[in-house]
Amino acid sequence: MLVYILKRIVYIFCILAVMSVLIFAITQALPGNVARMILGEFATVDQIQAIEEKLRLNDPLPLQYWRWVSALLTGDLGDSLVMERPVAPLISLSLQRSAILAFMSLFCVASIGITLGVIAAVKHNRAPDYGISFFSYLGISVPEFFWGILIILFFARYLGWIPATGYVPLSEGFGTWLSHLIAPVATLTLTLLANISRMTRSSMLEELGTNYVTAARAKGLPERVVLFRHALRNALLPTITVLAVGVGWLFGGIVVVETVFAYPGMGRMLLFAIEHRDLPLIQAGILIITAIYSLSNLSADLLYAYLNPRIRYGRTIA
Incomplete structure (x- = not known):
């Protein structure tokens, strides 16, 4: 396991190295002139050239890339143009705010989604299963901005229970801080909940039909033990994959939700930068x-290895 972890860390550094080249190349290909955007459309040619010289934007691209990467290795992310x-402080603040949304949404998605998936599998082809399946298909079909608009119209505008948009720091009071998080967290939860419940349901149905579950029931084990200690433990493996991908999306792909609710997180900051x-x-x-x-x-x-002892990374299984 230790060998596997070290290999994966090396792979991560290799991925980041390759991505740094791609990111630098793509950002250099973006349309528009940085100096003109800074000075405005009425800037003169001399003013633009002065800014470009000051920011060293006319240096050869390999030199600019090396200067950027060298600064990264020392922990310097540069200055906003x-x-x-x-x-660094700008990203740190935005990342903290997005992390609040991400982990609160992830907790709600994991707890509610896994519970609904287990219920649907246990009540297979019955009313709870049909209801949860219908909700899952609805959740997959509806985009996140639509859920956000519904929450704003119903809970914020019509009922007046929560603020429609904005963000306040925790120093303003826990209740006020939490009230501004409810709408975006609920939107993100509804967006991801359908995938988690469907994945858990299908995995649980597959595990409930295996021989080891039949053997456990034949031994007289309580149904609760069969479901949660045996079947669910293995059924969670594909669900963990979806949750892991969801973590990355929650940090970087929530620009729509942060824009709808005027939430100053990582996605909205990247949109501003672009x-x-x-x-x-x-x-x-x-x-x-x-x-x-x-x-x-x-x-x-x-987590795969923790939940399923049969998995052994870093060694060959005969």
């Missing part, structure tokens, strides 16, 4: 999201 502030062609902010943000995706997949593989 538009806001003229260090990138709109203003803020290259250091784009490059650092995407690279960090890549690292989160890679670490999420590694965590999923380690």
